[in-house]
Amino acid sequence: MPIITRGFRGHRSGDDERLPPGQYLTHDFPVLSTGPTPLIPPEEWSFTVTTETGVRHEWSWTDLMTLPAEEVTVDLHCVTRWSKLDTAWRGVSLDVLLEDVETVADYALVHSHGGYTTNLPLEDLLDGQAWVAFEYDGDALTSEHGGPARLLVPHLYLWKSAKWVRGIDLLLEDDPGFWEQLGYHEYGDPWREQRYQGD
Amino acid sequence: MTATYDGNMLAGPLSDVFAVEVTTATACCGGCGRNSTVAELAVYGPGPGLVARCPGCDDVLLRVTRTADSIWLDLAGMASLRLPAAGG
Structure with missing residues (x-):
């Protein structure tokens, strides 16, 4: 008989399936800042x-x-290994904001107040995958979490969801952002555990 | 948020990079020209990396990350970094 049975962890099995490799579940909302x-x-x-x-x-x-x-409810995955499930946001889809923007660019460089930047393919901002979010859990987004508005791109590690977003440059060539210049992955898919360059 | 740490936080992560005690080094800010010891810098982090800012103007002076097989160090915000020389 195993010392630890599956039964002890049974109530978490659903959550486990929603955790990408190398992540742990948290119920608070850690604040990371540069x-x-x-x-x-x-x-x-x-x-x-x-x-x-x-x-x-x-x-x-x-x-x-x-x-x-x-209104969207999404899971968040931070490269520092915490994940938070079922977070509720309200925001404007990038599909709406980019609807009338004529571009042949393949890449986006996101800029924030305070100087932070992050890069990602433009296609990852489209088709219902990204929002400029201004409410969290029914309240105005607080400044510590990026208010008045932040980018929300939940299918990538959270460093791509730039807080205090102020703009996006559409580029023909990829241009690494704040953490991507320092060894972090240019794409950052948590399900492929793309934390660092070469992952 | 206010800075998470002061520059003494950098002693450990930078001990693999510098052969001397770096917290007593003098960093000259490339933005405002202020001279500060590394220990005086305002440090944010620790994840995804450490970011050290000038206590005068908040410009980024130093960034350091540790990936699976590398240490990444950016000193581009400094005009200079004056380190104590052995026997000096």
Whole structure:
């Protein structure tokens, strides 16, 4: 008879299947930051998409609030190995924001207030995979979690979901971001455990 | 959030990089020109990596990560890093 039976862990079996390799489940919401928390009043917030030809598309906070928003419940996976399941967000899909943007770019470089950047393929921002999120768990997104608005790209490690997002450059060639310059994976799929370059 | 640590946090991670005690080194900020000992820097982290900022202007002076087989070090934000020389 095994010393530890499956029964002891039975109530977690569903969660286990939702945990990518190397991750553990957490119920709090850890805050990781590369610098001081930017405090941006919504009336001073804006979001800019700049295409590879230099064409700029800009939305104010008021503009963002007039766009159709979605409520999404997603799992988060941080490269520091914690995962948080069933997190509830409200935000505007990048499909909406990029609908009228003409581009042949393959890559995106995301910029945040405070200087943080992260890169990912443009196709990973489309088809219902990414949002500019401004509510978490029914409340306005707090500054420590990236408010007034952050990028949410939950199918990639959480460092790609840039807090305090202020814009996206659409690029013809990939340009590594803040952590991607320092050995982290250019794509960051948690299910393939793409933590570091070469994974 | 305020800085997670001061620059003494860097002593361990950088001990594999520098042959001397780095926390007493003097970092000159490439942004504002302020000289600070590494111990005085405002350090955020530890994950995904450590980020050390100038206590004067908050510019990033140093970043260090440790991946599966490498240590990655970025000092691009510094104008200079003055290290104590052995016997100096």
